[in-house]
Amino acid sequence: MSEETVLMKGNEAIAHAAIRYGVDGYFGYPITPQSEIIETLMETAPWKTTGMVVLQAESEVAAINMVYGGAACGKYAMTSSSSPGISLKQEGISYMAGAELPALIVNVQRGGPGLGTIQPSQADYFQTVKGGGHGDYKLITLAPNSVQEMADFVGLAFDLAFKYRNPAMILTDGVIGQMMEKVKLPAWRRRRTEQEIREQCPWATLGKTADRKPNIITSLELDSAAMEKNNERFQAKYRVVEATEVRYEEVKCNDADYLLVAFGSAARICLKAIDLARKEGIKVGLLRPITLWPFPTEILHAYGGKMKGMLTVELNAGQMVEDVRLAVNGQIPVAHYGRLGGIVPTPDGVLAALKEKVVH
Amino acid sequence: MEKNQILSPENLVYAKPELMNDNHMHYCPGCSHGVVHKLVAEVIREMELQEKTIGIAPVGCAVFAYNYIDIDWQEAAHGRAPALATATKRLLPDKMVFTYQGDGDLAAIGTAETIHAANRGENIAIIFINNGIYGMTGGQMAPTTLKDMKTSTSPEGRDTQTMGNPLKILDLLALLDGVCLATRVSVHTAAAVKKTKRMIRLAFENSMAGKGTSIVEVVSTCNSGWKMTPAAANDWMVENMFPAYPIGDLKNI
Secondary structure (H helix, E strand, O other), rough: OOOOEEEEEEEHHHHHHHHHHHEEEEEEEOOOOOOOHHHHHHOOHHHOOOOOOOEEOHHHHHHHHHHHHHHHHOOEEEEEHHHHHHHHHHHHHHHHHHOOOOOOEEEEEEEOOOOOOEEEEEEEHHHOOOOOOOOOOOOEEEEEHHHHHHHHHHHHHHHHHHOOOOEEEEEEHHHHHHHHHHEEEOOOOOOOOHHHHHHHHHOOOOOOOOOOOOOOOOOOOOOHHHHHHHHHHHHHHHHHHHOOOOOEEOOOOOOOOEEEEEOHHHHHHHHHHHHHHHOOOOOOEEEOOEEEEOOOOHHHHHHOOOOEEEEEEEOOOHHHHHHHHHHOOOOEEEEEEEEEOOOOOOOHHHHHHHHHHHHO | OOOHHHOOOOHHHOOOOOEEEEOOOOOOOHHEEEEEEHHHHHHHHHHOOOEEEEEOOOOOOOOOOHHEEEEEEEEEEOHHHHHHHHHHHHHHHOEEEEHHHHHHHHEEEEHHHHHHHHOOOOEEEEEEEEOOOOOOOOOOOOOOOOOOOOOOOOOOOOOHHOOOOOOOOOHHHHHOOOOOEEEEEEEEOOOHHHHHHHHHHHHHHHHHHHOOOOEEEOOOHHHHHOOOOHHHHHHHHHHHHHHHOOOEEEEOO
């Protein structure tokens, strides 16, 4: 029951990591480019081994609400989808944030808006980190850039979700979901017993025992004064997450004059672009946010005082660039380069944009 | 006879259910919800299921059901209670899981969740309050609103040509192989209350026995929404609701 190195798709790694982590329930609905997650789970049949429940729901709406029900019981519950399906899940995500329920949602992004395309995209950045659903809430967001991180972030997302009683998302895209890489799958963990959940999650609806009051999972509070207090509690929690859980990776930043900022698949492309730029004598580094919320604001602000310019590279029309500009706060120019509609930028394209927009 | 003799335990014929707390109920006087809540609380106590029960509250008048019965509750988004119940029962198969939903929640916005949970034969009990109107939001048309019935969104009466027909969702549900109990009851007389209690108990027993989905439709009054006295609402229900929603078992296996 130890770690195991295999070759597989990012989507498959999510499925296997979930089983190994001791996830209790997966509830999903097929959509390209992430259907391998539920297919892998159904083929692996973890209900015969770990007892994990895998259920194909009638819709993304039902699936996210099944996750709500499972999470309300203190169980490790998750779902996955791609952009149009994630839009349907926003109701449930908002309710889970309001009811302070920990769960994992995986978004293997495709191009939009609307039915859009099945090709990769990062155009759901705003939807993920700026709300998506209604109300003042935040979604803990992890952005993997490899199949290895797809596997690793399943456990990390659940750890953070339960630490803060807040839903967490793995925000990835069709590139990372579909590509095959070597991956070290995590060691097996036993699913928690009901007694362990009762101890670790005293709020869970597992049946009211004589020694406690009823547990009620709800996002409803009609008394405005009490609802304001609820919101203040959420905001205080979010400030702790922002102070504690920021994660990022720095590549060749020490001697850099310019900084690329990119997450997920775009960051992989930037690694090659950095090599190309440095061959031409342009000293470029990369800052890769791993958590998109909480966002690595402080380090970007610090680099704003050292670098000559920044370029965000995104598979969208310019979304994360707004947060980078807020972090840099006008110290240096911050430009954006993106491709749209499912087109993936090339390293040459990134280098050309860097020279055109940032290096003068 | 002295007062304390009359109040002796052996003379007790009626009491507040043990699992009902002292929270002030928000239901209108005359509304069927209070009676059905009481029956749910009594059955859970009599079956000694208070430590094994998880209730799923809806959006609608019963949104605050969790305030009145001392068990663990989840409050669902509008219409999604059967999805919450599905996961809860699948992940806790030895628990008794029930939803408590109104007609708008179950038969309009939550139709898909209801039909598919029932079609999968989820081992859950669904208590379905059908009063033909949206009570919580102030008396708008429901999917079960009768033909020509006046509501705030059908002020001239429900025109079935443009507003659709009263939805007999229990008839649809009874057709599904996953459903073991589809019964229509009411709580307007003492006899009807007793029958409803028996059916709620059967639904809860089915959940524990893993027999499939049980739906107990309680044809109910909304005297506030219908703008009638409680007594007149009961009469109106018998005269108008029962012909459209006949009382009795559609399926009981």
